[in-house]
Amino acid sequence: MGSLIKIINIFLVFLFLASCSSIEFVYDKKYSLNKYMKNTKIVSLSEKNEYLLSYLNKKLENNEEANEYTLNISSQIVEKITSTNQDQSATSYYINSIVEYKLINNLENCTIYLETIETGFSYNTKSAGYSFGTDKSIEKNKKQNLEYNAEVFLKQISSLSKNEVCINENQT
Numbered sequence: 001m002g003s004l005i006k007i008i009n010i011f012l013v014f015l016f017l018a019s020c021s022s023i024e025f026v027y028d029k030k031y032s033l034n035k036y037m038k039n040t041k042i043v044s045l046s047e048k049n050e051y052l053l054s055y056l057n058k059k060l061e062n063n064e065e066a067n068e069y070t071l072n073i074s075s076q077i078v079e080k081i082t083s084t085n086q087d088q089s090a091t092s093y094y095i096n097s098i099v100e101y102k103l104i105n106n107l108e109n110c111t112i113y114l115e116t117i118e119t120g121f122s123y124n125t126k127s128a129g130y131s132f133g134t135d136k137s138i139e140k141n142k143k144q145n146l147e148y149n150a151e152v153f154l155k156q157i158s159s160l161s162k163n164e165v166c167i168n169e170n171q172t
Contacts, residue, residue: 037061041064105166
């Protein structure tokens, strides 16, 4: 009886180890952008991109001189009312950041990455006279949302660095 329990325990340990063999951590910031660092010119195609541009400039160390890559960014922020009071005043909003990233390999004269990434958050309004920090909180959440959007993009291009494939050759 003792050897049967020992065999079952060994089997359970083996099963546990086998099931955990392909664990992928969700919050893994250890991706490599070395190929794009100091080698990418960032161009804004929209006017309201100041924070996103500064964040990407910091991450990629933007280089305005001749470089191998150009990143074109076009963004918009859409605010939707998700619920209203009986008097038709808005009580809940959803803010969606839609950013289109286009990464161009200047040496090959082709686009290697083209993606639109949408991220968003919701917030509830307070009664008139009680919304002391709401505006600052909304701005902080917008910045965090744009940072998250940029992090999603940076993680996706980090996987391109090993094997870049032109999406559309000679059509930048």
